[in-house]
Amino acid sequence: MQRRFLPLSALRAFEAAARLGSFKAAAKELAVTPTAVSHQIRALEAQTGLVLFDRHVRKVSLTDGGAQLYPVLRDGFDAFEATLARLTHQRTRIQVTISATNAFTVKWLVPRMADFRSRHPGIDLQLQASDDLVDLRSTAVDIAIRYGRGPYPGLITQPLFTDRFAPVANPRLGVKTPDDLAHVPLIRFDWKRAQPENPTWERWFTLAQRSQPRQASQLRFSDEGHAIQAAVAGHGVALVSLALIADELEAGHLVQPFGPAIDGHTYHLAMYAGRPASASVEAVAQWLLAQAALQ
Numbered sequence: 001m002q003r004r005f006l007p008l009s010a011l012r013a014f015e016a017a018a019r020l021g022s023f024k025a026a027a028k029e030l031a032v033t034p035t036a037v038s039h040q041i042r043a044l045e046a047q048t049g050l051v052l053f054d055r056h057v058r059k060v061s062l063t064d065g066g067a068q069l070y071p072v073l074r075d076g077f078d079a080f081e082a083t084l085a086r087l088t089h090q091r092t093r094i095q096v097t098i099s100a101t102n103a104f105t106v107k108w109l110v111p112r113m114a115d116f117r118s119r120h121p122g123i124d125l126q127l128q129a130s131d132d133l134v135d136l137r138s139t140a141v142d143i144a145i146r147y148g149r150g151p152y153p154g155l156i157t158q159p160l161f162t163d164r165f166a167p168v169a170n171p172r173l174g175v176k177t178p179d180d181l182a183h184v185p186l187i188r189f190d191w192k193r194a195q196p197e198n199p200t201w202e203r204w205f206t207l208a209q210r211s212q213p214r215q216a217s218q219l220r221f222s223d224e225g226h227a228i229q230a231a232v233a234g235h236g237v238a239l240v241s242l243a244l245i246a247d248e249l250e251a252g253h254l255v256q257p258f259g260p261a262i263d264g265h266t267y268h269l270a271m272y273a274g275r276p277a278s279a280s281v282e283a284v285a286q287w288l289l290a291q292a293a294l295q
Contacts, residue, residue: 163264185236
């Protein structure tokens with residue numbers, strides 16, 4: 001389909017309905033009637049030859065084709081919105097946007113915001129938490145925190161710190177030795193990219209030279225932050241980033257009863273090489289590097 005024939009109104013209606021899971025909710029957001037949204041989407045389906053939604057009584061769900069189309073449109077509209085906001089709105093204060101994973105944002109960046117404000121009262125930080133990679137070339141994101149081994153083509157990167165993972169638990173759980181792992185649930189979370197060097201329980205048991213207990217029950221989460229919260233709540237033993245639970249360890253909400261600790265990946269500070277960093281962005285970058293040096 002050529003660009004000049006793209007049905008932009010229908011694509012906007014589809015994106016809203018996919019995001020909200022309802023034609024009615026999409027219509028309310030777009031200030032049109034549900035019938036108008038339905039007509040737009042049916043016209044889009046007719047033009048593409050695809051069925052994009054499974055229609056239910058009170059909601060709609062995406063088909064395989066719709067599920068492939070939705071994230072592309074979502075990211076595109078988000079980029080339009082962010083870039084237009086940056087270009088058309090005159091801000092009285094300087095704003096710098098940082099993109100990072102959900103867990104890193106909540107557990108590492110947010111606890112340090114008071115320090116940043118005290119050092120840079122004239123800069124407002126906008127934290128964009130997402131486990132999906134952002135394209136620094138086409139978004140309003142100034143700095144991204146990349147987690148991995150690299151390299152990162154087209155980006156200027158500096159290492160922040162290398163992560164370490166170890167078993168942790170609520171002290172009330174009474175876990176003292178590796179033998180206790182046979183009697184408590186193991187808490188896991190899903191890695192976005194399956195790599196042999198990921199710090200998983202399998203890798204930990206191999207390094208500890210122990211057999212993984214078959215009778216141990218498990219809890220699995222899609223996000224590391226949720227795994228941390230489950231451990232804090234006493235639901236089992238989690239193998240998580242020590243950098244992200246520093247506050248919980250210091251407060252005694254979690255303990256690391258035994259080792260070994262194993263290496264994770266490296267957090268990198270990344271900026272788009274094709275866009276010179278402003279003085280405010282450079283100030284934020286230097287603050288991040290200074291905070292990482294305290295790890």
